[in-house]
Amino acid sequence: MRTLPSIADSWFLPVWRGIVTASTPSRSHIPAPLVFVVFVSVISFSALSATDVVHAQSGPRRVLVLHTHTTQVPASVIAGESAKKRLTERAQGQIELYTEFLDFERFATDGQEARMTRYLAERYRDREPEVILAIGPSSLRFVVQNRRNLGFEAPIVFCLTSRARLAAIGPDPAVTGIISEFDLTKTLSLAQRLQSDARSIVVVSGASEFDRQWAQIARRQLAPYEQTFDTRYFEGLGHDDLMRALKSLSRDTIVIMLTAYRDGDGRFVIPAEVVTDVARASSAPVYSPYETHLGSGVVGGHTDSFERIGDEAADLALSILAGAAPSTISPRPTSSDRVRVDWRQLQRWGLNENRLPETAEVRFRELSLWERYRWPIVAMIVVVLAQAAALAWMLFERNRRRLAQAALQQRLLEVIHLNRTATASALSASVAHELNQPLAAIQSYAEAAEIYLKSTPPNLDRVEEILGNIREDDKRAADIISHFRGLLKRSDAFELRELDVNEVIRTTRRILDPEALKRGVTLSTHQTETSLSVRADQVHLQQVILNLAVNGLDAMQNCPAGTGRMSIQTAVVGEAEVEVSIADTGTGIPADKLNAIFDTFYTTKRLGTGLGLSIARTIVETYGGRIWAENRPGGGAAFRFTLPRSRGISA
């Protein structure tokens, strides 16, 4: 019997064996037919069937979980806890679990094993376990070697033990379990895949005996690679030295982190914290063969899942509890070994995920925004696209509408111009008559002047006076023509100019008066004393007044000669509006037609176009005004329109 067996030792180094072979698992208290049935069930059915069989046994079944280490070795704890959880769940509480920790490493004194043997034998004398779950190689060796002294006949299910260690113990029909192989080359192979340009390897490990054992194994396994890689071992360095060394590493280094239970300064440390520090400090990716290191900053490694191993061991124990003979179940390697990597570290180091083996398990994958919010994003994009499309469509429509409006305005201006031309044409007879007056005067003046020139002596004073008169009449003729031409002027836009409505009416009368005279209508204007400023195009405003006035004159066509009266008035309404009213003593408007008369093509005249009033309304509304008609109490109609008063010139 070895003294001072270290835990690390016990896992991989050949162990003493002997008693194990002698002992056979005792199932004497289980009836054979029942065992058979249970066995068939286990084989044929699911774990649930096994559970049923466990239930079939009278009373709870006892299972002893024997740990090699205490809680400071995470692998051991995880596997043990996972196995216990599995057992409890599958047996639905019909199991009594006992847990013991050998902890020979810390209590490495002579006779420690013997003391433990006595202690356990004493403890479990009356409650011998039906299955012993040995976690770690030392506990397996311990039970097998001391089975007789312990008084345990129960089958043993092991885990976290290598094939080599199992072989060292020797074949034992009462022993089965899950074999774990530690193969650092697989982790190195992963590192090589990810870092094809790697030149050197650095292996980091702690200063404890346990750590040094591991480092030794690593050296052995990595020896073949030393030719290819510059291989260094940071073994048992002080914390600060280690950090400094890691910081100075070149990026093409493969750092492999082993265990570290104590640092070079002699301090006990928590491996997970050391791993975190190492991974943070290292300027090259850090790998680890332990699943427990995953998540602490290492890229990953070829690891076993201790949880799965615990489950696998628990399942074996259940099978045995259900009656399966351990000898029929040969120890098998865990199915949980594979490459496991931390996705975040792949990102950190820019390592290509595609280089991972297909079976690799990628943990901590942070879903990209797309992966996380795929449908909301799709919906958002659809909405945005729909909005963009709608916007584009609206812009297109807006543009089309603008073009259409421009074209429409052009047409409108043309129609307005045509209407003005028609008005001018209708008024042309009066205008010609008006123009005839100064021309006739000029002719007579000229003839008078001739007479004075021919007289003896020529009366030059009179001639001079007459020439002055001729000039005046010529100017008058020119004025008439110019006013008339204003009516024919083309307006290409609704231009806004500051205008005095009263002044426009005065100008318009120059054209309107002869027509009124011709028709025997008395025309009068009543204007405000102050100027009335509006913003409009003079030609258009004049056209509105002319259209309304001519319309009124037409309405008085059947009045006895000389009785027709027309009055044009201006007023300020509510400070903000200028109102112009054009009233006649004509036939008036049927009450139900007061609105219709402004419709396009509505006419009551035999030769009317039905455009005059409609155009007047269009123009007034274009300049922001209103237009309406009403019948006057004394007969006849009054047309009124307003325009916004311009603030440019205050009254």
Add this chain to the structure above:
Amino acid sequence: MTGTPASILVVDDDPSFRAAMRALLTACGYRVALYESARQLLEALPGNEPACILLDVQMAGLSGPQLQDRLAETGCRLPIVFITGHGDIPTTVQTIKAGAEDFLTKPVQKEKLLAAIGRALARQVAMRKQDDRIAALHTLFSQLTSREREVFALLVRGKPHKQIAYALAVSERTIKVHRHNVLQKFHVQSLAELAVIAERLGLLRGSPAANDSDSSGNRATTIAPTLQQ
């Protein structure tokens, strides 16, 4: 057209045309009066002097043709020459029928204008002379005794002396004396001339012997030139 120049009354609502007319007609030696409306003319009708109206057709208020009617109603016999910007046929016909001297269109040639004015004034002169002669005959007629007027009235109706004597219950001889006196007072020799005078005085109109008024009218016109001597 001798002595004081004739007056031309220009009625037109166009100030520059009025002014031009004044310039031209003054240069031609007429006196010119300007009226801007028919009403203004009516308010200030001139006295009995040689004058002619130059009248615009189309004016505010009373139009030219309306003024023409109004003047006829008041018995004013001033000749009228219409002058217009645009003469239409109905207006022309209407005004000429109503006695207008002429109908001119603006602008008017001086020659045409003066010719029309000349004709109008000449007619006015002629009308005035005739008026004077009738007035003279009226004066002569008023100088007859009542018995002579009775004899005159019967004589010009072609009654024989005998009938007249019987009708007036006097002798035929007395009738002859009255006849002689009437002829003397009217400064005529024949009964025929006396009959013309009676026609001029309007004594034959509405008389019992109206059956021969047509023929006497014809005679009157043929005799008229001799009376004008």
